[in-house]
Amino acid sequence: GWRLPILRAMAGEEINSIVARLNDLARENTTALVGCYAGADQFGHLTDAIELLQTAPEALLPAVTPPSAAPRPITGAQTAPPAGETLAELLDRMRSRQPVTEGDPLPAALANVLGDGVPAATQADAHARDEADADEAEYGPATPAGPDPLPQWAEAEETASLEDAGAPTVQEYKRDYDGADELEEDDDDLPAQRPRVAEYVSAGLRAATQWFAHLPLAAARDSFDRGLKSLGTSVGGASRRLAGHMLPEHDSDPEFSVSQSTLAAIAIATPALIVMLTTTIYIQLGITRQFRTYMDGAQFAAAQARTASDAFAAAPSWKTALEQLDQADLLRPTDAEAAQLRTEARAKLDQLSKVARLPVSDITPRGFPEQGRITHLLALGSPLYALEAQANSIYRAVQTAGGYQLDEGFKCSAGSINDVAVTTLVDMALFETPNFLNKEAIAALDPTGKLLICPGDNTPAHILPLAPPDVGWTAPTAFALFSNRLYILDAIGGQIWIYNDVSQMGASDAAEDSAKQPPLPLFGTQPIALQDVVDFTLAQGDIFLLHRDGRLTHCIRQTASNDPICTQARFQDDRPGHASGAQLTDLLTPAAILFFPPPEAAFYFVDTGIAGAIQASPSLTVQREIRPQLEPNQNLTAFGLGAGRQLLFAAGPRIFAGERP
Incomplete structure (x- = not known):
């Protein structure tokens, strides 16, 4: 409510002509006038200027000029605006006018437009008044402690009555609360004199649209380019100064330049690098906290185990400690504290479960393939044979003073010989003499x-086709040679097939060649469920079938003409925490069963899950678990019996040997 009273005080009776002139110019020169006003760095008060300029005379003048206050005629000192006056001339004339008194507060918008023509005190009052208006708009009207400003229409009415009294002051536009009721009644009588909100909104939208269309975007781009150039100059100068300290004197002023694209890349990469470093630090801190959590759990479980009443009662706590250490090792595999606690926990459990951790040595033959997967091992005195599944080859190594050496002359691989092909090698065994090779x-x-027959003297290999059963082959997976008989396990077919007179196989007389005679079924004409059998072996004429779930089937054949009698074998396990019964519960992933002949006869149940084997007596009494001390990243793939007390282990393409306990 300050615009018209103050303009009237500044311009006197000429205010109507000035306002009319401003509105006439604003209709056709809004863009130029706003641009001029914005060029004077008055962006903070642009809204006030637009609101004043876009208000129609018919909306403003009746609201501030009561019927009783007729405008005075223009005197010589107050000349009317000349015809054809331009916007620039109008603004210059307004800037050149002096305010009536220095005590009259002006709005900051008008004070800034008038510039130096307004005294400093008046400008200060104007800014203070604008700040008060802003506070009232944001926080609401303050509780008055004195006179309250008049509304715009009331100020205009009172101003008209005081024009003859001389120059008005700010106090003359105030009122106290004694006349509040009367003024409110007058306010009710003049509702049509107040400016309409829709007109202000429409005018503001039009002015804002034009202002946005004239934004100095090109200048902003130029400012950004100048900033990049300044940054490049700073970086180049720093580089030259650094080079001047580091390079010889004649190269002390090298030219360095950094392109804007490089600087932009640096600006983009820097926050990314900061985020990456922050994330790395956060992850490392998280890993450390998680590791300590697992270690605290393992130490707490170990403390409980140490205070247990006996070794059997302590076993669950030691197992919990090992589980926590397994998780900790995933975060820090080489932590010394975890390794020490693992050694203690493992030793306690090994003692309880009769686990023998066998020291082994690497005996991989020199020249052996570095890649592959050994699935079967066999030692016949000095020679060592290894079946490598990926290459479908059997390698032979001989022992020398410097260890095992690969026999390059031994050739035994899948392929074709005399138009007969062997595809995949699934098992191997010793082809004893006498045989058709006499070797x-x-x-x-x-x-x-x-059968692929490979002589030990490095003579060429032979392929011996076997007559198929009457029902045909399904999927043979293992075989064994015992007492001049050949036993072939066809687990999916539910049968074990027997060839007699192995010594006559391959004989030149076809009538005597047992390989050309169909095999006999071990279980008669009625197959049995063998689909879960992973391996079998013969022990002193009896057949033992190892199932995937740790069960063992024992078959006894009284005569060759009778069907065998098969029963579920029973294990005797006296270890604390283990139960005797028809199943070895410690077996996780059974892979093979081997029998070591007398005088130290024993069964070995190979388990790739525990990376070892369970040793049992011929009466199936569990004696111990044998676990080779392999590296953590080495998985057991094969187990074999060597000469004497030697045990063989394979981990991928590597072969290890240890002494039986």
């Missing part, structure tokens, strides 16, 4: 029922 050899089986 010791190694025999390997493929799934189509063919």
